[in-house]
Amino acid sequence: MYIILIIFFNVQGTLDLKDKFKCMGLTQRDIVVLAGAQTLLRTYADRSDYDVPWTRKPPRFDNSYFKELQRKQLKGILELPSDISLVDNFGFSLMVDIYAKEEDTFFLHYAISHKNLSQLGFIRKVDFPYFYKKEESNVLAKSIVGAIIFASIIIVCFCIRLY
Numbered sequence: 001m002y003i004i005l006i007i008f009f010n011v012q013g014t015l016d017l018k019d020k021f022k023c024m025g026l027t028q029r030d031i032v033v034l035a036g037a038q039t040l041l042r043t044y045a046d047r048s049d050y051d052v053p054w055t056r057k058p059p060r061f062d063n064s065y066f067k068e069l070q071r072k073q074l075k076g077i078l079e080l081p082s083d084i085s086l087v088d089n090f091g092f093s094l095m096v097d098i099y100a101k102e103e104d105t106f107f108l109h110y111a112i113s114h115k116n117l118s119q120l121g122f123i124r125k126v127d128f129p130y131f132y133k134k135e136e137s138n139v140l141a142k143s144i145v146g147a148i149i150f151a152s153i154i155i156v157c158f159c160i161r162l163y
Helices: 002-009 014-022 030-041 064-071 083-087 091-102 103-120 139-162
Strands: none
Touching: 002 083, 014 030, 030 064, 030 091, 030 103, 064 083, 064 091, 083 091, 091 103
């Protein structure tokens, strides 16, 4: 579930959402159906700028997320760019309508898409650095030391040739 939150929370719009899933080998159907898992999740103020659920009745795994999107009345629940793109994009909105009406279809497609996502393997911190504290980097210091050592070797070699 955590990976689903990471993917949908850090999206700037429809194209960004499609790009994130496409690079993982997932389809547009996967995008929409996996978004439905957000019924089990909520955000917390100590971990983000938000402290709201994605649906009015969490945590229950059902198609209520899609019903909320269909109503387009997201006041009091979380409304992210990824949520808006599911309604504004014609292809996505057709699937939202299907899953809002047919919970069994949502469950079936979710099981398939979740399996596909799970088979991608684990997610490393470097894949989603914005969710982890940034550690102080000493890359610059190491680069400077390396450049000094390299320059010293060149100077020594040059001096040896002169004598």
